Amino acid sequence: MKNGVGFGSTEFNVIRVWDSRxxxxxxxxxxxxxxxxxxxxxxxxxxSGRQRVPAVFYEKIKIPLLPLDFQEHIAQLVKTAHAFxxxxxxxxxxxxxxxxxxxxxxxxxxxxxxxxxxxxxxxLSTGRLDAEFYQSKYAQIEDLLKxxxxxxxxxxxxxxxxxxxxPQPNTTYRYVELAHIGNYGNILTPTEALxxxxxxxxxxxxxxxxxxxxxxxxxxxxxALVPASLSPCVVSTGFFVLRSKRFNPETLLTLLKSPLFQxxxxxxxxGAILSAISKSALKSVLLHKIPAPIQEQxxxxxxxxxxxxxxxxxxxxxxRAEVEGALSRERERERDH
Numbered sequence: 221m222k223n224g225v226g227f228g229s230t231e232f233n234v235i236r237v238w239d240s241r242x243x244x245x246x247x248x249x250x251x252x253x254x255x256x257x258x259x260x261x262x263x264x265x266x267x268s269g270r271q272r273v274p275a276v277f278y279e280k281i282k283i284p285l286l287p288l289d290f291q292e293h294i295a296q297l298v299k300t301a302h303a304f305x306x307x308x309x310x311x312x313x314x315x316x317x318x319x320x321x322x323x324x325x326x327x328x329x330x331x332x333x334x335x336x337x338x339x340x341x342x343x344l345s346t347g348r349l350d351a352e353f354y355q356s357k358y359a360q361i362e363d364l365l366k367x368x369x370x371x372x373x374x375x376x377x378x379x380x381x382x383x384x385x386x387p388q389p390n391t392t393y394r395y396v397e398l399a400h401i402g403n404y405g406n407i408l409t410p411t412e413a414l415x416x417x418x419x420x421x422x423x424x425x426x427x428x429x430x431x432x433x434x435x436x437x438x439x440x441x442x443x444a445l446v447p448a449s450l451s452p453c454v455v456s457t458g459f460f461v462l463r464s465k466r467f468n469p470e471t472l473l474t475l476l477k478s479p480l481f482q483x484x485x486x487x488x489x490x491g492a493i494l495s496a497i498s499k500s501a502l503k504s505v506l507l508h509k510i511p512a513p514i515q516e517q518x519x520x521x522x523x524x525x526x527x528x529x530x531x532x533x534x535x536x537x538x539x540r541a542e543v544e545g546a547l548s549r550e551r552e553r554e555r556d557h
Contacts, residue, residue: 387415
């Protein structure tokens, strides 16, 4: 945070460590343990959908006083993890910047205006009667796409992998749903469960290098790249699983998550109860034919970004594990005495 000052939602409990016997990074790891999270969950208050952990819960937690040199070791792990995260964000921005430089400046939002289209120009041509579909901003975006120096293309049927998958009841799977997608094309910790316990929407199989694109309106930014460490995995039918021969996965992911395409994609969801993009609508989305050298540069930036994010995650897991181990040894010593 700039100048050490930041703003956060009132849904956060802010803990500020004043006691010099404790380092903030150690307190962070102590409170971020699974056992503490479970107890916190059991102490939530409020109505369904608006539950929270009250501040008094944290006020009553007793934190063990472990040696300062151990706390400094944990602090170094946490600080290194934070540095990796910052490097990851910077590399992600480099990939986005390179793409935006290649594609040109997105059009400015046009003033609000109304249009009149005949039945032939609207429903008989597109199958859509909703006014949002015909907003002029989408026409401007498509004009920009069509003027791209390299030309445009659309996804082929074989590039959208939607073959149904039936999990085996007694086999353990890693399951990825919308809530597991991070903000930088990464997948957070997925669910592991027997096929018999997976939800009915867990019916698509993804592998290393596949791009996951949410089809659900309001969650279109939920795009991610499936890493080798999670391959294969079962994903929700709320995703499209994309496997293209014309785009490397990093470029396709960066393209779909770009501000231009996040605006463009909002044109395509349809449906009254659950608005979503259909497969046929996705096949009509125009995509830039990005040259191979640019794609290779984007891939390098994004691969390094995701690698740094994984390193940060591993360091935080290590820090929590070492805190847990130190607490276990303390408990053993207390029992021996």
